[in-house]
């Protein structure tokens with residue numbers, strides 16, 4: 001695919017997934033879009049953990065704040081999410097439910113508190129039926145439980161940027 005039109009979508013509470021999204025944009029260009037819920041999320045960590053669990057258990061799809069105009073124009077869509085309770089934050093499910101992905105290339109990325117992607121990549125694969133899904137990138141981000149919010153900054157951000165180059169090259173997306 002020559003010069004694909006690229007969209008980089010992400011959900012981020014404490015900024016780690018946002019930094020990865022911005023690094024991808026620096027390297028490949030494309031449009032950035034932050035998924036946000038219509039209703040404000042709890043700022044308290046424990047309250048967010050509880051609300052998220054309730055939403056995941058009840059298959060609740062929280063309403064999103066805004067829609068992407070002209071989604072059809074995009075060929076290549078990066079979807080970035082933190083691991084929440086070893087799964088996707090439900091807002092990503094709302095996002096995937098809102099658009100048609102058939103014929104597109106989808107590339108997932110993830111940040112987590114050290115326990116890995118959980119089911120996030122599989123959920124993305126399942127949520128974008130008809131798309132070609134490439135291998136994702138995952139990196140350790142923050143650990144709100146011990147007070148580390150944004151971890152991907154400074155020297156760590158430089159390292160992550162290098163890892164992203166390696167990943168993009170491996171999946172054949174670096175010079176596209």
Ligand SMILES: Cc1cc2nc3c(=O)[nH]c(=O)nc-3n(C[C@H](O)[C@H](O)[C@H](O)COP(=O)(O)O)c2cc1C
Nearest residue numbers: 012013014015016017082085086112113115141142
């Ligand atoms: C509600 C909630 C649940 C989380 N659950 C997990 C988890 O199950 N496993 C894990 O490794 N990290 C978990 N984390 C940590 C985040 O995945 C990690 O801090 C990530 O880098 C946050 O990304 P962000 O800064 O873009 O919001 C959780 C964080 C929150 C707020």
